[in-house]
Structure formats: structure tokens, C-alpha cells
Amino acid sequence: MTTKMTDTKIATKNITLIQAINDGMKIVLERDETTLILGEDVGKNGGVFRATDGLQEVFGEDRVIDTPLSESGIIGTSIGLAVNGFKPIAEIQFMGFIYPAYDQIMTHASRIRMRTMGRYSVPMVIRAPYGAGVRAPEIHSDSAEALFTHMPGIKVVCPATPYDAKGLLIAAVEDPDPVLFMEPMHNYRSFREEVPIDYYTVEIGKGKKRMEGEDVTLITWGAMVPVVEKAANQMKQHGISCEVIDLRTLYPVDERIIAESVQKTGRAVVIHEAAKTGGLGNDIVSIINDTSFLYLKAPVERVTGFDVPVPFSSLENHYLPTVERIVKGIEKVTNF
Amino acid sequence: MVESYPIKQVIDDQGNVVDASNKDLINEELVLRAYFHMYRIRTFDKKAKSLQRQGRIGTYPPFEGQEAAQVGSALALGEDDWLFPTYRDHGAMLTFGADMTRTFLYWNGRLEGCVPPEGKHIFPAAVPIATQILHATGASWAEKRKGTKNIAIAYFGDGATSEGDFHEGLNFASVFQTPTIFFNQNNGYAISVPFERQMNSKTIAQKGVAYEMPSVRVDGNDFFAVFFEMQKAVERARSGGGPTLIEAVTWRTGAHTTADDPTKYRAEGLGQDVVDPIIRLERFMKNAGFWNEDVVTKAHLEIEEEIEAAVKAMESYPKANVEDLFNHVFAELPDQLQEQKDAYLHLLGGK
Numbered sequence: 001m002t003t004k005m006t007d008t009k010i011a012t013k014n015i016t017l018i019q020a021i022n023d024g025m026k027i028v029l030e031r032d033e034t035t036l037i038l039g040e041d042v043g044k045n046g047g048v049f050r051a052t053d054g055l056q057e058v059f060g061e062d063r064v065i066d067t068p069l070s071e072s073g074i075i076g077t078s079i080g081l082a083v084n085g086f087k088p089i090a091e092i093q094f095m096g097f098i099y100p101a102y103d104q105i106m107t108h109a110s111r112i113r114m115r116t117m118g119r120y121s122v123p124m125v126i127r128a129p130y131g132a133g134v135r136a137p138e139i140h141s142d143s144a145e146a147l148f149t150h151m152p153g154i155k156v157v158c159p160a161t162p163y164d165a166k167g168l169l170i171a172a173v174e175d176p177d178p179v180l181f182m183e184p185m186h187n188y189r190s191f192r193e194e195v196p197i198d199y200y201t202v203e204i205g206k207g208k209k210r211m212e213g214e215d216v217t218l219i220t221w222g223a224m225v226p227v228v229e230k231a232a233n234q235m236k237q238h239g240i241s242c243e244v245i246d247l248r249t250l251y252p253v254d255e256r257i258i259a260e261s262v263q264k265t266g267r268a269v270v271i272h273e274a275a276k277t278g279g280l281g282n283d284i285v286s287i288i289n290d291t292s293f294l295y296l297k298a299p300v301e302r303v304t305g306f307d308v309p310v311p312f313s314s315l316e317n318h319y320l321p322t323v324e325r326i327v328k329g330i331e332k333v334t335n336f
Numbered sequence: 337m338v339e340s341y342p343i344k345q346v347i348d349d350q351g352n353v354v355d356a357s358n359k360d361l362i363n364e365e366l367v368l369r370a371y372f373h374m375y376r377i378r379t380f381d382k383k384a385k386s387l388q389r390q391g392r393i394g395t396y397p398p399f400e401g402q403e404a405a406q407v408g409s410a411l412a413l414g415e416d417d418w419l420f421p422t423y424r425d426h427g428a429m430l431t432f433g434a435d436m437t438r439t440f441l442y443w444n445g446r447l448e449g450c451v452p453p454e455g456k457h458i459f460p461a462a463v464p465i466a467t468q469i470l471h472a473t474g475a476s477w478a479e480k481r482k483g484t485k486n487i488a489i490a491y492f493g494d495g496a497t498s499e500g501d502f503h504e505g506l507n508f509a510s511v512f513q514t515p516t517i518f519f520n521q522n523n524g525y526a527i528s529v530p531f532e533r534q535m536n537s538k539t540i541a542q543k544g545v546a547y548e549m550p551s552v553r554v555d556g557n558d559f560f561a562v563f564f565e566m567q568k569a570v571e572r573a574r575s576g577g578g579p580t581l582i583e584a585v586t587w588r589t590g591a592h593t594t595a596d597d598p599t600k601y602r603a604e605g606l607g608q609d610v611v612d613p614i615i616r617l618e619r620f621m622k623n624a625g626f627w628n629e630d631v632v633t634k635a636h637l638e639i640e641e642e643i644e645a646a647v648k649a650m651e652s653y654p655k656a657n658v659e660d661l662f663n664h665v666f667a668e669l670p671d672q673l674q675e676q677k678d679a680y681l682h683l684l685g686g687k
Contacts, residue, residue: 080474252670
């Protein structure tokens with residue numbers, strides 16, 4: 001880790017996405033005594049991905065808490081802690097293990113504020129590494145965002161870069177409502193970025209333009225961002241200019257950034273690794289339909305995972321959208 | 337195993353004190369408080385059933401027969417404790433200080449029914465089964481972390497012990513030694529499924545063994561047995577002794593809800609030998625010289641007036657505000673939800 005001063009005089013360090021998450025948690029634990037970390041192996045072991053590495057040593061077993069192996073238990077007790085003055089950051093070891101806790105999130109975390117007309121609320125963050133492509137065992141590679149973007153009462157964020165990961169994590173902890181924080185495990189250590197050393201936030205609900213372009217808008221998030229950028233660079237060599245939108249927040253989605261871009265380019269491809277049917281891509285197509293229908297020069301294309309369970313690792317590279325499939329999708333809308 | 341968990345009793349069906357050592361603990365103030373609350377929630381329950389039949393409230397799950405369990409447990413709590421009920425525990429909630437008008441409002445489909453009085457820690461009734469067991473564990477864990485002496489009680493039925501959240505809650509409470517009381521009302525049935533089909537174990541109390549948790553089986557129709565065992569559990573929790581599992585053996589006199597017909601699954605006459613907890617308390621009061629016709633009559637009148645007033649207040653309550661459909665989903669409405677709200681209000685306004 002190197003520390004240097006950038007042009008804007010903000011001290012930064014060159015770190016990976018997982019280090020940025022660790023850094024974000026360290027900052028909130030320092031700033032706010034009511035924050036707690038709960039999860040399986042998050043304490044002594046520092047998390048199976050080392051996301052909480054070193055935090056228990058600094059903040060103690062009492063705030064970085066190794067829990068029993070019990071997802072519903074982690075989320076259910078976190079709800080009780082949250083309604084009684086604490087801000088739990090609950091780690092679900094892999095998103096594919098979140099299903100036992102779905103009941104607690106769906107029937108309680110997401111609706112306690114409404115049920116009690118604001119008397120009780122659940123300021124809780126659920127961290128969950130997601131996605132395929134790291135040759136993990138089965139069930140470790142799911143992308144279940146649509147199960148939660150469909151769920152009223154919870155926000156869903158998914159950073160793609162170290163900078164966004166830290167800023168969004170701090171914003172999620174400060175949010176007064178439950179936030180599902182999806183971490184692209186494929187990007188955990190795949191690249192580094194200059195990240196401010198100090199506290200900062202990235203606003204929940206705002207997407208980011210990763211590449212400026214004129215001919216087609218590519219909309220994606222999380223682990224797919226670098227893949228989409230690669231496809232966009234490849235298209236540049238063929239004279240097609242792509243605008244890449246990284247949504248960063250999956251609920252509430254930044255509709256404006258989608259509409260502005262699609263109204264400029266007239267063409268859009270949505271890329272995500274979750275299955276196609278019922279995927280968030282369909283909502284994005286609907287947003288384009290609602291906001292930008294008359295600007296379209298071609299039907300919106302979706303490049304997604306297939307309607308199959310996320311496969312064993314030997315087949316995962318066939319499941320995940322590849323540069324080749326994304327390029328095909330772009331060509332389809334540009335040649336329409 | 338069942339022999340290890342004898343049902344604790346203070347008064348028998350005839351209202352006689354079983355164990356003379358308890359006699360000194362029973363005084364007039366306690367007896368009258370118990371009677372008042374049991375009669376009060378019984379009358380509430382009857383009223384709610386009657387209102388449902390008249391179409392003045394929605395589907396309602398009666399708790400008749402469980403008054404001793406609900407009042408005996410709730411009266412043992414302190415002002416600042418937390419109560420996590422199920423949908424059949426409005427008797428306990430009312431005893432602990434829930435507002436009666438709002439309780440009727442809840443059964444009339446109103447969000448206002450989930451909002452406890454200011455400063456009172458009463459969670460909205462859990463409708464999914466056993467989920468609240470984890471919330472009580474978490475909330476009491478928070479109290480322990482804050483260094484208070486406050487505790488939480490989770491109410492649940494026999495069926496709930498088959499759910500994962502029951503075991504996860506007891507395990508967390510045990511591992512982290514939270515000040516939680518797991519108060520089971522074993523009323524014999526989970527809708528139509530009897531205790532014997534729900535589990536092969538003969539008691540619920542024995543499930544505490546797996547969690548190294550003190551547990552006790554009490555006669556849930558004996559107010560004093562429930563109250564005294566609750567006091568012990570409350571004291572244990574407050575003094576850092578951790579959680580307790582209490583199995584209050586009782587009987588659901590009526591249907592699961594007003595939409596249910598128990599003659600389909602419960603043999604006629606089954607449970608007729610169960611002595612009603614209020615009758616049992618009355619017998620005791622008469623036997624032990626606590627029965628005062630004037631006091632009782634006055635209490636009945638007071639309760640009936642309170643309930644009539646609450647029904648009136650419920651029925652004259654301002655209409656549900658359509659904005660509440662949107663307003664409390666998040667602290668601040670996301671743009672798209674705000675748009676949905678505006679469009680719908682505009683549509684309504686245009687009519």
C-alpha cells in the first residue's frame with residue numbers, strides 16, 4: 001500500500017476492492033460506536049476473503065463478532081440489534097448462502113419501518129460477495145440481486161471499483177434503511193485504484209459513466225463492468241463508440257443516467273450475469289421504454305446469464321457473458 | 337425425559353394451593369391485578385370475535401383459554417423491557433401497556449395498530465412463525481451491550497419450535513448469553529396439527545437442554561405458576577444469568593382464527609376437562625378469601641366501559657391515509673416511488 005498526494009491534495013492509497021471494503025468498515029467502526037460487524041469467520045479469521053482482516057484486533061471481539069453458522073440467525077438478531085440502537089454490518093459469506101435469511105429480510109428487515117409507521121427502523125447493511133468466474137464450488141457463485149431489487153423496502157448497491165466500494169459502503173452504513181451490499185468477488189483483487197485514505201461517501205442511487213460514447217449505451221454493474229469496458233474498447237477499433245454506464249445502485253436505479261445516455265445514442269445493450277428471465281435487465285428495458293422509446297433506433301438488447309442455475313465451475317465461463325457475446329449484442333443493435 | 341420436567345403448579349383446578357410454600361407470595365394486590373387483567377383481555381377477546389362476526393373487523397385469532405399464560409408472563413416484566421409477540425398475544429401486549437384502540441385498529445387492517453405507545457417497547461406481532469425469537473434475542477443483546485438491566489421476551493407457540501428460527505434464536509441467546517426469555521405457550525395445536533404430530537419429544541422445555549439453557553414447564557392455566565416462574569427467569573436475565581426457556585402448557589379453547597373450523601380436526605369434547613384459567617382463579621379467590629363481589633363488579637364495569645370506548649374510538653378513527661401506503665417504506669422516498677405516489681394521488685384527486 002503506498003500513500004501519495006494527488007493533484008487535489010487528497011491523500012490516497014493504491015488498493016484493491018477488498019482492501020477498500022476493509023478500509024470502509026474500519027472507518028465506520030472508528031466513527032460510530034454503534035456499528036458492529038457480525039458474521040461467520042469475520043473475527044479471528046478476518047473473513048474467508050479477508051474483508052474484515054485485522055478489524056477484530058483493533059475493535060475487539062465485542063464489535064467484530066464471530067457468530068454461529070446461521071444466516072437467518074445473523075440477520076434476525078441484527079434486526080433486533082438495529083431496532084434497539086445499533087448499526088449491524090452483517091456478512092453473508094457468499095450470496096448463494098443468503099437464502100435461509102430471505103424470510104427475515106423479506107418479512108421483517110424490509111418492512112418494519114412501514115409496519116410501525118416509522119417508529120422502528122432497521123439501519124443494517126448486509127454484505128454479500130456474489131458472482132461467478134472464480135472457480136468456486138457450487139452455490140458460491142450466485143447473482144441474486146433481482147430477488148432483492150423486487151423486494152420493496154431494501155436498497156441494493158453493487159460497486160465495481162475500489163473507490164466506489166469504500167464510498168458506497170460508508171454511505172450504506174449511514175443509510176437509515178437496510179442496504180444489501182453486493183460485492184463482486186471476481187473484482188476483489190483483480191485491479192487496484194487510488195482511493196482516498198479518509199472518510200468519503202458515494203451517493204446511493206447514482207450511476208456513473210465509465211466511458212463516454214456516441215453510438216450505443218452499455219448498461220451494467222459490478223463484476224461485469226470490466227468485461228463490458230473490454231468489449232467497448234474492442235468496438236472502438238471497429239469505429240463504434242460505446243458509452244458505458246455502471247449503475248452502482250440496483251435499487252433505486254438511477255433512471256436519469258440511463259435515459260440521458262440512451263436519448264443520446266439511441267441504442268442500448270444491458271449486460272448482467274444473473275439469469276435473463278426476471279433479471280434486473282428487464283427493468284432497465286422498461287425504464288428505457290418509459291423514458292426514451294421515441295429515441296430508439298433499435299430494440300434494446302440483453303446479454304445475460306442463461307435461465308439455468310449458476311453452473312459448476314467447469315461450465316461457468318459458458319454461463320457468464322463474455323466479451324464475444326457482448327460484442328455480438330452491440331453489433332445486433334448497431335446493425336439493426 | 338418428561339419426568340425431568342414436571343409441570344409446576346401453584347393452584348390446582350379447584351383453586352386450592354398445591355404447595356403451601358407459595359402462600360406467602362400471594363397477596364391481595366397481586367390477586368386482584370391478575371384477575372383484572374385476565375378478565376380484561378378475555379372480554380377484549382370476546383368483543384373482537386363478536387366484531388369480526390359482525391364484519392366490523394377482519395379475521396381475528398382468539399386467545400381464549402390462554403389468559404393466565406399471557407397475563408402471568410406480561411405482569412412479570414418491567415417498564416423498560418421489550419416484548420416480541422405473535423398474532424395471538426394481544427392479551428399479553430394489552431397487559432404490558434399496548435393501547436386498546438390501536439389493538440382493535442390492527443385487526444381492522446390498520447398500520448396504526450403496530451405503533452406502540454411512546455416509550456413502550458412492544459414490537460408488532462410477528463405473523464411469520466418464530467421469526468420474532470431472533471428479534472428478541474437481538475434486542476436483548478443490544479440491552480446487554482448498552483449495560484442496562486432490561487430484558488426481552490419472545491412469545492411463540494408449540495408449532496414455532498419446528499422452525500429453524502426457534503433453534504437459531506435459542507442458540508444465539510445461549511452463545512451470547514443474552515437476557516432473553518423464550519416464552520412458549522403450548523396450546524396443543526398449530527392450526528390443525530396437534531402437539532404429537534408437531535414433535536416426537538414429550539415436552540418443549542427439554543429443548544433447552546441442547547442449548548445449555550435453564551428451562552421449565554409450568555401449568556399455563558395457573559396464573560401464579562406462570563408469574564412466579566417468569567419472575568425467576570426475569571431475575572436471572574437481569575442479573576446476567578442469560579436466557580430461559582419457559583413452556584407454559586395451556587389449551588386453545590377456540591379456533592385458530594375466526595376463519596378456521598376446529599371441528600374438522602379436533603374431536604368433539606376434546607379439552608372439555610381443561611378448567612378455564614379465569615374460573616380457576618375465581619375458585620382460588622373464593623377459597624382463599626380474596627373474592628369481593630363489589631370489587632369484582634366494579635372491575636367488570638370498568639373493563640366493559642374501557643372496551644366500549646376503545647371500539648368506539650376504533651370505529652370513529654380517521655380513515656386510513658392513502659399516503660401511508662408510500663410514506664414509511666423508506667426514511668426518504670426514492671424518486672421512482674415518489675413518482676408512483678404522485679401519479680396515484682393525482683389519479684385519486686382527479687376523480
